[in-house]
Amino acid sequence: MIEYRNLRIALLGAGSVGAQVASLLIEHGTELGERVGAGLELVGIAVRDLKAARTADLPEHLFTTDAESLILGADIVIELIGGIEPARTYLELALNSGADVITANKALLATHGPELFEIAEQVGAQLYYEAAVGGAIPIIRPLRDSLAGDRVRRILGIVNGTTNYILDRMDVEGDTLEEALAEAQRLGYAESDPAADVEGYDAAQKAAILASLAFHTTVPLDSVYREGILAITSEQVAAARRSGFVVKLLAICERLTDPVTGVEGVSARVHPALVPDTHPLAAVHGANNAVFLEAEAAGSLMFYGAGAGGVQTASAVLGDVVSAARRHVIGGPGVAESTRADIPILPISSVSTRYRITLEVADKPGVLARVATLFSEHGVSVEAVRQDARPDGASPTATLVIGTHEATESALAATVAALGATDVVSAVSSVLRVEGL
Ligand code: HSE
Numbered sequence: 001m002i003e004y005r006n007l008r009i010a011l012l013g014a015g016s017v018g019a020q021v022a023s024l025l026i027e028h029g030t031e032l033g034e035r036v037g038a039g040l041e042l043v044g045i046a047v048r049d050l051k052a053a054r055t056a057d058l059p060e061h062l063f064t065t066d067a068e069s070l071i072l073g074a075d076i077v078i079e080l081i082g083g084i085e086p087a088r089t090y091l092e093l094a095l096n097s098g099a100d101v102i103t104a105n106k107a108l109l110a111t112h113g114p115e116l117f118e119i120a121e122q123v124g125a126q127l128y129y130e131a132a133v134g135g136a137i138p139i140i141r142p143l144r145d146s147l148a149g150d151r152v153r154r155i156l157g158i159v160n161g162t163t164n165y166i167l168d169r170m171d172v173e174g175d176t177l178e179e180a181l182a183e184a185q186r187l188g189y190a191e192s193d194p195a196a197d198v199e200g201y202d203a204a205q206k207a208a209i210l211a212s213l214a215f216h217t218t219v220p221l222d223s224v225y226r227e228g229i230l231a232i233t234s235e236q237v238a239a240a241r242r243s244g245f246v247v248k249l250l251a252i253c254e255r256l257t258d259p260v261t262g263v264e265g266v267s268a269r270v271h272p273a274l275v276p277d278t279h280p281l282a283a284v285h286g287a288n289n290a291v292f293l294e295a296e297a298a299g300s301l302m303f304y305g306a307g308a309g310g311v312q313t314a315s316a317v318l319g320d321v322v323s324a325a326r327r328h329v330i331g332g333p334g335v336a337e338s339t340r341a342d343i344p345i346l347p348i349s350s351v352s353t354r355y356r357i358t359l360e361v362a363d364k365p366g367v368l369a370r371v372a373t374l375f376s377e378h379g380v381s382v383e384a385v386r387q388d389a390r391p392d393g394a395s396p397t398a399t400l401v402i403g404t405h406e407a408t409e410s411a412l413a414a415t416v417a418a419l420g421a422t423d424v425v426s427a428v429s430s431v432l433r434v435e436g437l
Contacts, residue, residue, distance in 0.1 A: 006039035007325050010074035010099075012046045012067055012090055013081040016055055016310035017104060017131070021078060021317050023056035032318065036325040044070040055310060072097055076324045078317060079103040088112055095119045095127070100324040102317060104131035110205035110221040113212065117337040124333030128320035133206045134159060134289045136312035137305040138319070143213045148338070151296040152214040156275075156435055157251040159206040161287035161307040162189045162197035163229050167247050167272075168285050170237045177232060189287050189308065199228035200270040203251045210291070211253035211268040216341040219253075219268050225348035227271035236430050239358070243386075243401070245274035246282045250435055255343075258350035259408055265344035267351055271433060274356055279436040292436070348409050354383070354437060355404045355412055358430040359419060363389050363398040367424045371400065374422065378415040381405040397426065403434070 011022055025032070025042045033040045045058065046067035064070055067090055071077050077094035079101065081087045087108050094101050096119065103109070109116070109132055120127040130140045134157075143152070158164050162184050169180035181198065184190045189197075196202045204224040211219035229249050237247050253268045275282050280302050284290040289307025294300050306312040361367050368385070375382050384403040389396060404412070412431075419425050 005329070006041050007036075007075045007328055008041055008043045008073060009076045009078065009321065010044055010046070010070045011042060012071075012077065012079045012087075014045050014047050014052075014054055014058070014063070015080065015082075017313045017317065018045070018078075018080040019054045019056040019058065020310040020314035021080065022058050022062070024311075024314055024318055025321070026058070032322055033325075035322055037329050038325050040321065040325060043074060046070050068093065071099065074099050075328055076100050076102065076321060078321065079105060080317070081105070082107065084108055084111065088116075091116055092119060095123055095125050098123060098125060100126045100128070100327065102128045102320040102324060104129065104313060104317060106132040106202070106205040106209060110208040113209070114218050114339065117339070121337070126324055126327060127337070128324055129209070130320050131313045131316035133209050134291060134303065135161075135305070135307040135309060136315045137289055137291065137303050137307065138316070139210070139291050139303045140213065141319075141323075142303065143210070147293075147295055147298065150298050152293060153296060154254040154294045155210055155214055155252065155291060156281060157206070157210060157253075157291040158248055158281060158284050158289050159210075159251045159291065159307065160197055160200075160203040160249060161289055162194075163200075163203070163249040164284060164289070165189055165287040166198070167229060167232065167237065167249065170232070170234050171241060171246055172285070174234060174238070176234050177229065184287075198230055200226045200249065203249060203270040207251035207253055207268040207270050210251065211266060212339060214253055214293075215255065215266045215343055216338045217266060217343040217345075218339045219266065219345055223268065223345045223347075225267075225269035225271070229272050232272050236358075236432070239401070239430075240274050240432075241277070243356075244277050245356075245434070246277055247272055247432070248275050248281060248284070249273075250275070250281075252435060256346060256350060256352075258346055259352060263344055263346065263350075265346040265350070267346045267348070269348055269351065273433045273435040275436045281436060350408075352406045352408050354406055354434040356430075356432050356434055357402045357404070357416065357419070357428065359400045359402070359425050360427040360429055361398050361400050361425050363396040367398075368400070370422065370424050371402070371419065374418045375402070375404070375415055378411050378418065380407040380411050380415050399429075
């Protein structure tokens, strides 16, 4: 019988993911150890409250409130507490003590990732975070390893399951946003503070992480443009469906060139967008996540699956445990995070995309010409116009839906402002970006 070295694993946090990680490690530890060539021993679980209810039945003797001592005696530390503090202090302590660290903490990585990666590099430890984006979906390792020899041009990600669930219900069931959000909360999808989901903060953190990794450059969270889904109405979703689109909250990370300055850089943004109903992302239903990626050599790839859930996310954490344990067995420093490209980060105003604008106008001679002139005066080229006339008392009105060719955000914003100010337009009822064409 082979005598394995024993690797000591410390778990911080026993919430829905932590409890599943502990349970799976206890149940499958021997099998996972054989894949590694080392014993994997869960030596303790640090929690704030020893009496709190758990979603798995775990041995009481593993629990402790003394996180520091647990960390200092471990080869691998798994952080599943979430939030900035005390997670950040614990991770720094773990890295500085030479342990490899595994975390699912998107907020911490998006705000303090560069400092943590630097410590990891200095001490020769590894920082793994497959579970931080897309739950069970392997996306961090493909970006870090499989695509490290390619050049990623663009990522379109559905990275927040709650908002995808809400928008999907509005589309499929005809729910209002409020009804769909209430249902998402009832099912336990939404974060405790729903603003993290519906205002796009959660997706923005994930966009910062994906963009940094994809473009090998640090993309700070505060450079990620963010719009949530609160302004999306069931009418917009239904109108989009009638025109062959679905509304999705997308995290978009791309290489681009500013059309005015010619500066080449990268940008990351999160906002609702119209996606053609034939695009693979349009088929992502419910609370699922998907990351659609375009790379120069590989072409288009899509990664799809459960973006949250205790046991699903635990799968990604355990994959990291196996990777970290293998490195311990092989020895040598971990692979450093590659953020040395130092590419300029461009603001949303550098982005060019297509738009669909819905206007309520007076239905009388010259109105269409006036509207078309405003687009042309701002250098925005109209691709398609649809008019639905409806009698409205004495003065008939019409709904105009205008699709544009690619235009800059600044040209579009100026056009929308001019449309809002002209007397022939009674309302600019919707402006949505179109992605994935
Ligand atoms: N609230 C997140 C979501 C959980 O809805 O996707 C996973 O980060």
